[in-house]
Amino acid sequence: MAWAKRGHDPAFRELVRRYERPVFSLLYRMVRDRTLAEDLAQETFIKVLNAIGTYNPQYKFSSWIFKIANNAAIDHLRKREIDTLSLDGSPHARTPDEMSATALQLGDRGESPLQQVESRELGGAIERAIAQLRPEYRACILLRHVEGHSYEEIAEILDLPLGTVKTYIHRARNELRGYLQDRKE
């Protein structure tokens, strides 16, 4: 980290290599689009590396990078409002036809090779259940149970009170159990 702060090129590369998978995975599961996730991951690393001189070592580096990545994802989701479009269709849909017309399609015929990859990677029951969570819950559950951050670190990453983080995670787990249970019944 000290080398990276002094602008040492190999240290920058090492940081990108070390965090590219966790950061990309979080973003990919947040936005469910490979190309977009890669753009957001690039944006995250460029912001982090260009501001490395301002990094405060009092905080974990991973918390800082995940904070920037999560903000990028949430900003994008808010702008595009794709968070309102679940796998079962828009929450504003009132009839089965409207739900079907607005539902995200996975595994359809005629999808591009990239879409096929996305269907394969994100098409499992647990991934589809995660996709149905609201973005704030999704970020919490991924940071806690996929990346292994503590509740305190998640509160720091998401700029949320600790109690809110706990509530979000408990609600998210309840919802996930519900989705997975419904699927079996």
Next chain:
Amino acid sequence: MTPTPDTQHLTPDEIELWAQGLLPAARDVHLAQCAECRQTAERERKLLRELAQLPRFAPEFGFVERVMAKVKIPTPSGGFKS
């Protein structure tokens, strides 16, 4: 004197502790006696296991180079090299 049965259900935090094998023994007693908590805890453990097994994905090949091409690397003279 007969001990009072522990009727307080496990909290979500306690269920997570149990799934990690960290629940205090005193609360384990309740779990052994309460079918409702056992069912919730088993479902929770299964979910946590599934989440922990989720794979990490990699960006497309050449990601590091694409990032480095856009980063301003400071030089000792105080400028930047691209």
